[in-house]
Amino acid sequence: MSKSSGMPLFEDMAVFVRVCDTGSFSHAARLLGLTPSAVSRSVGRLESAMGTRLLQRTTRQLALSESGQEALIRAREMLQAAQSVMEVSHKFTREASGVIRMSVPKAVGYSVIHPHVVDFLKLHPSIDVQLWLTDRTVDLVGDEVDLAIRITNQPPPGLRGRRLLSIDHLLCASPRYLATHGTPQDPQQLREHSCICLGEEPADARWKFKHGAQTMTVSVRGRYAANHTMVRLDAALQDVGIASLPRFTAQRALQDGRLIAVLPDWQFLNAYAGDAWLLYLPTRHLAPKLRIWIDFLVARIMTKELPHESAGLDTE
Template sequence: MSTNQLLPLLAEMAIFVRVVEVGSFSEAARQLGSTPSAVSRAIARLEKALGNRLLQRTTRKLRLSDTGKAVYAHCQDMLHAAQAAIEVSGHHHEEPYGQLRLSVPKAVGHFLIHPHIPDFLARYPKVDISMRLDDRYVDLIDDEVDVAIRITNQPPPGLMGRPLLSIEHLLCATPEYLAQHGTPQHPHDLKQHSCIYLGEEPSDSRWKFTQGNKQLTVQVQGRYAANHTGVRLDAVLQNLGIGSLPFFTARQALATGRIVPVLPEWNFKTNYSGMAWALYPPTRHLPSKLRAFLEFLSDRLEH
């Protein structure tokens, strides 16, 4: 396709990106100061020029075709490059706008991310947040996610990332429970206690500890397992046993003395410990809404 043929399609490509971002012809038209029929015609012209159906239309929603996903990514890059050219000129800095789609582990989203969302929305009134709390793996393109927060040693191949904070776990119990059942002095003492663990995998009840060069694993047992840190915290507060908790979940109860650390001289290791990263598709030009969110979140989680 020659430059003369391409130039008229640039506007259609920009309209296509806006339609995908907002998920609606009518809403895209409203934001662009146009009409739904004009937006529909622009998408039809783009599909005809490219020789492919980009959007699958149903009565309830719009969905990208496989070709549409690839075209959308390139059209996004085009707009990001244009915006970068404007920003580099020093004459204009776009205010972040549009919907930002997040995928966040349940506990991290509830305890660490959600508390800061109201301030972010107040600071950036043109950005909307859609946050999915889900511990499963997501494909950022297929699941239409802008940024995923995951606990990992390093970003997976094909993704870019920014480290946010270290996630540490510890064992806790109430002073009342320990007064009644005794305080463990060694990890092996946990075998005599009721332990509250995640319970999703068999390995969740095999607690791992390190101390200097020492490494050991203890098979614990208990009457209650729960795959939500808030529930495990409440179970600990109800004197049901010694629970495994992320520090961010236990912080407030520890500060007030309602619970205390157990075996603090040992390092408690889980598969869910490590660095929390913000992961996003590789791009030379970060969308302003994503850049603003990453900078905001990094600043908040550092303090």
């Protein structure tokens, strides 16, 4: 039998297994919804294709030949493999279910992703979500993560993704702080203020700015530094000083007047500014739970009422 001739005989192999299981052509025919003669022809085709006798037929019983015993083992394996394939298909094509594991930078996880999770869970009771809030770059395979958010100009090689939003950072302070200490009109005047920065390394206290073609770097200081965006936000709200923040964390406080943008005509340059991408491993058949979650987030975040520069991804 040629390698290509096995596929048309798959049904005949299934009939052969059923005959062996029941020990009767007629019984197998009833279970399969066929006539006994059709079952006999099916087994005959298989024997003809293989060039060997599989069953020894007598008036009282059927007996497997030596080649029939070997063929039965292989035929069962093929049927089991086919069943496994169908189980995979059913698993991923029925109603979306399972656990979604997603790596998200801390500030983005808290301020951008988390606010939508509860609604998603209510809409999809068969899907669970695990948010891994971490600022390190995870390995989707090694860390067993389904999705990850990163700041990047385009998806890294080996990954695919959807752009979620653009990121920009700004400086802001409370009205009380500015009324007491004055409002800087030039980046150099920040030297006279208490500045709330990231504080993880010396470079975090060197703030960079751009205005048209002009760029400027200012070394700042302050009594409080914190490597979490929400902490810096709270400190600014409590009149501690001028904080560097991603716009998405400060937006509500800016809108209701609890914070005021400082040096709004200057672009605050930050290593965490850029585009936030939702990344995943490339596959022809993305699991339904992931596709539903990705589409949900894209729809929610990209239609959210944020400024055009909308706020973004802070790995702080």
